[in-house]
Amino acid sequence: MSTVHLVPDDLRDLYHVKEWRNATGVLATACPQEWAEIMEVLRSFRLHRSDVVAPGKNRSPISRGMDEAFRARGWVEKKFETSIRIDSVEYVSPTHKVDCVKGRVALEVEWNNKDPFYDRDLNNFRLLFDLRAIDVGVIVTRSSELQRIFDALGKGSSYGNSTTHHEKLWPRLDGGGGGGCPVLTFAITPKLWVDDGDDAPGSPAGGGVETLFGGR
Numbered sequence: 001m002s003t004v005h006l007v008p009d010d011l012r013d014l015y016h017v018k019e020w021r022n023a024t025g026v027l028a029t030a031c032p033q034e035w036a037e038i039m040e041v042l043r044s045f046r047l048h049r050s051d052v053v054a055p056g057k058n059r060s061p062i063s064r065g066m067d068e069a070f071r072a073r074g075w076v077e078k079k080f081e082t083s084i085r086i087d088s089v090e091y092v093s094p095t096h097k098v099d100c101v102k103g104r105v106a107l108e109v110e111w112n113n114k115d116p117f118y119d120r121d122l123n124n125f126r127l128l129f130d131l132r133a134i135d136v137g138v139i140v141t142r143s144s145e146l147q148r149i150f151d152a153l154g155k156g157s158s159y160g161n162s163t164t165h166h167e168k169l170w171p172r173l174d175g176g177g178g179g180g181c182p183v184l185t186f187a188i189t190p191k192l193w194v195d196d197g198d199d200a201p202g203s204p205a206g207g208g209v210e211t212l213f214g215g216r
Contacts, residue, residue, distance in 0.1 A: 003028075007184075011042055016143050016166050016187035020173050023182035026136045027105065034105040038138060041069045047146075047192045053153060063111045066140065067099060070107065075100040080133055096124045104135040110164040111142060118169050122177035129181030136182045141166055143187040 003025030007017050027035040051061040078101040083092045100107040106128060108121045118139070125137030142159075144167045150159045159165075166187035173183060 008039065011039060011186070014191050015042065015189060017185070018166075018170055018173060018187075019182070019184045020178055021180065021182040023136050023138075023184035026182045027138075027184065030135055031103055031105050034102050037070070037073045037075075037102070038105075038107070041066065041073070042140070042186060044069065045188070045192060046194045047188055049153070049193075049195045049197045052150070052155060053197070060111050063109045066109045070100045070102075073102075075102040075107070077101070080128060080131075082127070082131055082133075093127075096128060098124060098128075101134075104133075105138065106134045106136075107138040107140070109140045110169075112159060113164045115162055115164055115168040117164060118172050119177060122172060122179075122181075122183065125181040125183055126177070126179030130179065134181070136184065137178060139169065139183065139185045141169055141185065141187050143189045145190055146188065146193075149190060149193060 001022075002019065003022045004012075004017055004019045006024040006028050011017065027038070045066060047062065051065070054061050078098055080096040080098070081092075082094075082096060083090050085091075098106040099109060106125060110117055110121065121137070121139055125134065128134045129137070142165050144165045146165070147156065147159060150156045162168075166185070169185060169187075173185065
């Protein structure tokens, strides 16, 4: 039986939510502080037009802003140095870096990477869970519906079909990409959109985006 009903209604209204192996139940019962902080960050997040149209850099303002919100609550980027010992021989395995870790929860923000990054994230979660380093993984990404906004802003080519959006993630999750690790995913929907530009589409000068989503 799924435990996704433990995600509050307001968050399920703002994000597309999907879990694997009762991840919400694990968070709510085994990691209540981390779960409360995840909900707090997700409730405070808004997708601002100014961040979407900002010039490209190493990392988007959206990913950086969410990471900073978690850092302010004590979450850290962490490298997990792992190895396997067989009898007296130790075999060093690759380092596994996760953007946001606190307690036994690992969280990745995938705003606009190439979609194979989902494979990396899920494989990391699987390995770290099998090695008893984490109890649950969380991925925050974007919903596919946002493409209509990007197209209206003339940014559609920067957010192609082969980049990270929930329609690329969910089949990987259902296919067992995370192995035995419980995984909870949130996809940012147009309900979080804030048009904060002076020439904002939907304003008399801009026209366009606001009408796509019922005047939001």
